[in-house]
Amino acid sequence: MRLVWICALTCLAVPSAFGEGITIVLDFQGPRSERSVAEMKREFAGIMKDSALHFDFRSRSQASREDLSDLVVVRFTGKCVMDPVGYLYDERGPMAFTYSTDGIVQPFSEVACDKVTSAIRSAMAGGDFAKSDLLLGRALGRVLAHEVMHILSKSGAHGRTGVAKTALSGSQLIAPELRLEPEDVARIHGR
Numbered sequence: 001m002r003l004v005w006i007c008a009l010t011c012l013a014v015p016s017a018f019g020e021g022i023t024i025v026l027d028f029q030g031p032r033s034e035r036s037v038a039e040m041k042r043e044f045a046g047i048m049k050d051s052a053l054h055f056d057f058r059s060r061s062q063a064s065r066e067d068l069s070d071l072v073v074v075r076f077t078g079k080c081v082m083d084p085v086g087y088l089y090d091e092r093g094p095m096a097f098t099y100s101t102d103g104i105v106q107p108f109s110e111v112a113c114d115k116v117t118s119a120i121r122s123a124m125a126g127g128d129f130a131k132s133d134l135l136l137g138r139a140l141g142r143v144l145a146h147e148v149m150h151i152l153s154k155s156g157a158h159g160r161t162g163v164a165k166t167a168l169s170g171s172q173l174i175a176p177e178l179r180l181e182p183e184d185v186a187r188i189h190g191r
């Protein structure tokens with residue numbers, strides 16, 4: 001089974017602090033499938049349901065018109081769509097990362113859509129291709145949950161199982177269920 005490093009921490013300087021209501025700003029740099037984005041939000045909400053936190057999503061343009069606090073900004077690079085024909089991308093390097101400064105995790109993440117589509121395409125078989133939009137959304141929801149877990153826990157620590165593992169395979173990203181474990185919820189709440 002091929003495991004892909006799901007994330008790494010890199011550097012940027014902005015302070016962060018969170019209440020119980022958190023706005024996630026989705027900043028798509030390239031094309032995306034609205035069906036996949038809707039499924040990503042649904043999957044994310046399902047994973048985070050035990051966190052007792054409330055999440056709202058905004059586009060970058062919506063966010064610039066509103067006065068928002070407790071923001072997480074997630075930039076999606078590359079093509080967040082499943083093309084009918086697969087392209088070969090360099091799968092080395094993380095699928096996503098979250099910025100940190102002097103060891104302090106910042107509320108900014110970046111998701112490399114091309115690496116996510118590559119990873120799940122290699123794990124898809126048979127009828128999966130007919131629902132590839134939904135599977136991409138599911139995978140993106142899990143990658144997003146992983147990065148938001150780092151931001152909320154203010155930690156680069158990983159779980160032993162579930163969505164907070166250090167590395168996830170394409171098949172784990174599209175499997176029927178991948179959970180946030182109780183220890184991850186405790187980490188999010190600083191316990």
Ligand SMILES: [Zn+2]
Nearest residue numbers: 006007008166
């Ligand atoms: Zn991670």
